[in-house]
Amino acid sequence: MSTTPIITKAELLKHWQGHRALTRRVIEAFPEKELFEFSVAGMRPFGELAKELLAIAVPGLQGIVHRADGAYSENGLEGITTKEAVLRQWDEDTPKISELFNQIPESDFHVTFNLFGQYNFPIIENILYFIDNEIHHRGQGYVYLRSLGIQPPFFWER
């Protein structure tokens, strides 16, 4: 395959990091207590969803880069019980995501990898899933914020 790319590797990373910047603003918009306790219809609070996103991004990329198919786990995130701690981990992960992502050669994006020992798909699909899953849960967070009477950040802000 050699043609004009419709999106470059650098652009996809920028796209993802832009989404992460918006998700960070959504985390920030929650009051401390509600971040970990509030939800609608028995779904997980947004703090739990944010921890899921943390458990996917860096560990998922580490798996891809090192071809290590360890299981998905939120172990290691138990200590994250405050908004400040979520945001600190979020910010620590930002450069790690770029560094790991940049280690994936263009030619590997169509290579199949068994992410978390469970999701056996081309690497591009795994990475698009990371982004889609973040947008999906953040959409859920927008409803929580509206239910709390809080104006969410603009969706197009990145």
Add this chain to the structure above:
Amino acid sequence: MSTTPIITKAELLKHWQGHRALTRRVIEAFPEKELFEFSVAGMRPFGELAKELLAIAVPGLQGIVHRADGAYSENGLEGITTKEAVLRQWDEDTPKISELFNQIPESDFHVTFNLFGQYNFPIIENILYFIDNEIHHRGQGYVYLRSLGIQPPFFWER
């Protein structure tokens, strides 16, 4: 630019149509009345969100293909007042989306276009926005369904 594409044009279309297939299942999961009347925290009902998605996909692609920057409009969708009508329009748009998308040359994805006379970005960003916006609103729909006591379709089903 000429390198190994991390995602091809055909793959991005498949990715989008996969998301549309999931959104269709979310529309289907709503009872007729709740599709147009139910919401959480004063947000728009899911039927209105689905109409927004219909007003973006085909009209947006027509704008891109024909370089026509007419304003965003939901005119023409007023007649869609039943679940059956939403799904019929959804299905009619599926092949139109593929046909229009396929008319965009790879080399045009980095060309800037003033979508709806308002969003002046490279075409790839406009198209990613269509997909992201759909995932975002569908995430909102998942909360509505849960609030109605209805199990939403699995997120990974496409």
